[in-house]
Amino acid sequence: MKLLLTSAGILNKSMHDALVDMLGKPIADCNALCIPTAMYGHPWVGPGVKAWEFVSGNSENPMVGLGWKSVGVLELTALPSISKDRWVPLVREADVLLVSGGDALYLCHWMRQSGLADLLPSLQAVYVGMSAGSMVMAPNIGEFFVGWTPPTGGDETLSLIDFAIFPHLDHELLPGNTMAAAERWAAGMQGLAYAIDDQTAIQVIDGAVEVISEGKWNYFSACIQKG
Template sequence: MKFLLTSAGVNNKSIHDALVDMLDKPIADSTALCIPTAMYGNPWGGPGEKIWKFISGNPEHPMVNLGWKSVGVLELTALPSIDKDHWVPLVQETDVLLVSGGDALYLSHWMRESGLAELLPSLRAVYVGMSAGSMVMAPNIGEIFVGWTPPNGEDKALGFVDFAMFPHLDHEMLPDNTMAAAERWAAEIPGPAYAIDDETAIKVIDGAVEVVSEGHWKLFSS
C-alpha cells in the first residue's frame, strides 16, 4: 500500500498534489471509502455530530469533500458481523481509504478485529490518514496519546510504518502540543518519530518516506 499520513487532512496544495501523484489519476476519477471508526473511541469525536461532519464532507475535515467520483462508508465495528463477501471486494476495488482521527488504539483494535489490518498489505488503494488515522500505522503511539485502553493495556499500534507520529504540533487549540512536549514524547519512543503540524504530511511508498509540508515538523531519531 501507499500511505499519506496527515495531521489534519488534505488541507493544502502540497498535500493535495502528493495525493494526486500517489493515485496516478485525477481525484474526480477515483473512488473512496471513508472510515470514521476512530472517532467513536474519543469523547471529543463521537458519537454524534462530528462523525456526521466527517462522513458528509464538512470543510472542517478536508478528506471526503475533495471531489471524488464516489464515496462510501466503511464502519469497522460492523464488519465482524457481516459476511466478508459483502465488503472485501468493495475494499479491494476502491482507490483510496480516508481514515478519520479520533483514538488510535481504538482504531487499531477494530482494524484487527474487522480483518481490515490483515487485508491492507494486499490492497492497491492509497491509505490517507488524519491524526489518529495516521498514528495507527506506527509500531506504537506513546503513552501520552493513550485514551481508550486496549485489552492488552499497551500502546502498540499496527506497525505498517517504522516511525511514530506526534500530530497537531503547536496547534492553537491544543496548548499541550508544543515542541517541548514532542521532544519528551519522542524520548520514550523506540525508533524514529516525527512531530508534524497541520500543514504537514508524511508520504510512504514501498517503505520510502518523504515529508510533504507547508508548515513545520521535526524528525527525532532514537
C-alpha cells in the same frame, strides 16, 4: 503500499498535489471509502455531529469533501458481524481509503477485529490518514496519546511503518502539543518518530518516506533518543 499520513486532512496544495500523484489520476475519477471508526473512541469527536461532518464531507478537515467520484462508508465495528464477501471486494476495488482521526488505539483494535489490518498490506488503494488514522500505522503511539484502553493494554499499534507520529504540533486548541512536549514524547519511544503540524503530511511509498510540508515538523532519530 502507498500512505499519505496527515495531521488534519488535505489542507494545502502540496498535500493535494502529492495525493493526486499517488492516485495516478484525478480525484474526480477515483472511488473512495471513508472510515470514521476512530471517532467513536474519542470524546471530542464522536459519536454525533463530528462523525456526520466527516462522513458527509462537511468537515473543516478536507478528506471526504475533496470531489471524489464516489464515497462509501466502511464502519469497522460492523464488519465482524457480516460476511467478508460483502465488504472485502469493496475495499479491494477502492482507489483510496480515507481514515478519520479520533482514538488511535480504538481504531487499531477494530482494524484487527474486523480483519482490515491483515488486508491493508496487500491493497492497491492509497491510504490517507488523519491524526489517529495516521498514528495507527506506527509500531506504538506513546503514553502521551493513550485514551481508550484496549483489552490487552499497552500502546501498540499496527507496525506498518517504522516510525511514530506526534500530530497537531503547536495547534492553538491543543496547548500541550508543543515542540518541547514532542521531544519528551519522542525520548520515550522505542524508535524513529516525527512531529508534524496540520500543514504537514508524511508520504510513504513502498517504504520510502518523504515529508510534504508547508508548515512545521521535526524528525527524531533513534540515535538522538538513545543519547
